[in-house]
Amino acid sequence: MKLVKAGAVMAVVLAYTGCATVKNDALSVKGTYSMHVGGYDWGSGTDRITISLTRPVDAVTEDTFTVVETKKAYDLTQKTFPLTVRDFSRTVTQTYLSDAAGAESSGPSKYVTLYLRCTPEEGSPFLYQFDTAKNVWDDPYELTVSLKSGAELTSGGVPVTSFAIDKKYARKTTDADVFAFHTFAASNGEKYKYADYKPSGKTDKLVVWLHGAGEGGVPEGTGISDMAITLLGNKVVPLAGKEFQSIVGGAVVLVPQCPTMWMDDGSGNYTKDGTSKYTASLEELIEWYIKKSGASKVLLAGCSNGGFMTMNLIMRYPHVYTAAVPICDAYNNAWITDEMLGNIKDKPLFFIYSSDDTVVPPSDNEIPVIARLRSMQAPNLHTHVSEHVTDLSGLYKGQDGNPYQYMGHWSWIYFFNNQADSDDGNITVWDWMSAQVK
Secondary structure, three states, rough: HHHHHHHHHHHHHHHHHOOOOOOOOEEEEEEEEEEEEEEOOOOEEEEEEEEOOOOOEOOOOOEEEEEEEEEEOOOOOOOOOOEEEEEEEOOEEEEEEOOOOEEOOOOOOEEEEEEEOOOOOOOEEEEOOOOOOOEEOOEEEEEEEEOOOOOEEEEOOOOEEEEEEEOOOOOEEEEEHHHHEEEEEOOOOEEEEEEOOOOOOOEEEEEEEEHHHOOOOOOOOEEEHHHHHHHHOOOOHHOHHHHHHHHHOOEEEEEEEEOOOOEEEOOEOOOOOOOOOOOHHHHHOOOHHHHOOOOEEEEEEEOOOOHHHHHHHHHHHOOOOOEEEOOOOOOOOOHHOOOHHHHHOOOOOOEEEEEOOOOOOOOHHHHHHHHHHHHOOOOOOOEEEEOOOOOOOOOOOOOOOOOOOOOHHHHHHHEEEEEOOOOOOOEHHHHHHHHHOO
């Protein structure tokens, strides 16, 4: 009788420890992952994944896993820039056991969180389509998580012999999730998507951000686009962040998405005289939202195409806006009459651009417009003019070891980092915005 009992006990021990009597599939671990997409100076980056496993694992390190990103990308080494599905190795910077939300766990867990390095040239889940000039979600977009060669992963002290994680993410979160997404139908039938952020306290301040051409909507069937594209393609999320909100004293943020591009003259092409098919309907949306939010102080800002529309709206509806920040704006000086400038010469204005902008040459746009406003003795006119647009964080370097240099057109980076101080050195752009709405 004792021998029978001893045999039963031994069977239980073997089953738990996974010794020779346990089938190999009992040592397999499968799983899925959720991914997080952050907003960066250059756009977006997949910077974190949390893996959900079928059984808890004991411990992990930065050397446990490899991650390979599979997506469509242009091959810039070839003359025709072919678009193909390619693999890119991702750099894992931090690995730890966690809970389902990614918070670090001290003991064995069914969840593992990996942080991935993101740079201007690594990790974007966006595809900038050359044919539509739009950012869309890359499709396919997959991450292959594997055990690194020679790495040991255990569960209950037993080595894992089979490890398989689904390549397609199960869930996606982004920095843009602090915004809510909505739709608006104008009286002329134009339909908009828009995002908004509302601070916890009551406020009479509203910031309206107008995006660039690449963050507009895309024709049906040409790609996957949503409001997260608009909020991450240009790093808009800091407007909902603690620093900006503290500086301006709390403000609602409104971000409309243009169905095509703000400079669309109605033919689908860029305007040649400053007209836009969206002028009236966008203004209707903004004024409707002003009434809805109860705002009495409205700050208008935008870059490139959005800088064009910023100038367009404030010149046509100066009574609606408290102040404006046109950034690398594309409203050509030749399209602006003295009467139009006269409408805004007494408005607080803060222009931001880089001298090496080859997309929207300052010589055709900001430089002559600012000179004309100064000749009109505009009393609250500020500028931030840089020679180049470079990384000021110290985090990103070019191949020469110097700070990473972006296209000269990308001067909105300085706006979203509050690194645009006025050329007279007296005030940064966010502090200036705050002063206009006190």
